[in-house]
Amino acid sequence: METSLVFFPQLNMCESKEKTFFKLVHGSGKEETSKEAKIRAKEKRNRLSLLLQKPEFHEETHTGRSGHLAKETRVSPEEAMKWGESFDKLLSHRDGLEAFTRFLKTEFSEENIEFWIACEDFKKSKEPQQIILKAKEIYEKFIQNDAPQEVNLDFHTKEVITKSVTQPSLHSFDAAQSRVYQLMEQDSYTRFLKSDIYLDLIEGRPQRPTNLRRRSRSFTCNEFQDVKSDVAIWL
Template sequence: MCESKEKIFFKLIHGTGKEETSKEAKIRAKEKRNRLSLLVEKAELHEETHSSRSGPLAKETSVSPEEAVKWGESFDKLLSHRDGLDVFTRFLKTEFSEENIEFWIACEDFKKSKEPQQIILKAKAIYKKFIQNDAPKEVNLDFYTKEIISKSIIHPTLHIFDAAQSKVYQLMEQDSYTRFLKSDIYLDLIEGRPRRPTNLRRRSRSFTYNEFQDVKSDVAIWL
């Protein structure tokens, strides 16, 4: 009887030892999986961070200082270069006036329209986005120019926005472009310095286009 109890006791102890060993092995295996998971997550995070940092940097360094210097020769040369157009747009965003270059680009695209239906659809889209009162990206045009466009939008032609585009082009050339050439964004490029954070600020839009003569734009570049 005593021997039987001892065997039972030994089996219980032996069995418990196996159970504890098995439990400890599972815990260690789980901890190992967790460590591997963390290592994978860290590796993925590092890769994503590196990609997000190196992507824009690679794009910035694609513009040589020599090329950027040419943008200072004329506004036309700036707009005719894809990177120049991108950098100028980024500058306008710091002044919250990117609607001007977006309108100019939209007009360049519109003038390439061929089909009558395409002309109508694009003209109305540009009018709603940039011209009509309280448009989401309304450009600052004088009353007379806006009135002519409003009356012509029912039956638009490829020249419906010519006067407006010319005024916006001239404003950017005489106002925004001169400030762009003095901006950190441009000076950093021509001096080969890395890009720095830019401060956003709202420019006053109290001026009107009545200050400028109605000059037809000779720019016919669409990138």
């Protein structure tokens, strides 16, 4: 009895088609991936070449690093000790002002010292037009309601400034500046003297990373009853 052999050529055809399809799919994927990789590599090379062609890129990198090192080493412990004698001595020294500003940033209250600095700069204005422009900038940045860096002032002080800002004088912000100065001296300054930033300086230790913590600005009216203000007017 003869045995019949039956062939199913369609099976081989299916297998061949599947293999062909598999190769086409994965082959094209690799090809596209390779093209995308080449494009990305080319873009990176172009960006790098542009940076290297700019001389200020090297200057800023070098200056930034050396400036950071200078901030850590240029203050002697003896000089830093003097800042603990009074708040005035701290603010009158450039490095002291810088260290105190760095401390306020850890508490998210740097608007106070920035307002004080802006007022000091404002009082040096000479031209009438310059006085008007700077007064408007200070008012919009620190005084008006919902200002981007609004300082915590009592209602009466803010009202006086609001009325005078259209025709400002060099003394328009004196009351507000004095108020903010007192708040910093009696609150922030005492904490600064106990902070790692200051203790590292007087001990001659390298600066350490500082923790950021949010303080509510409502403390200014509750914790400083001895600071003269007109809060009672609007309570």
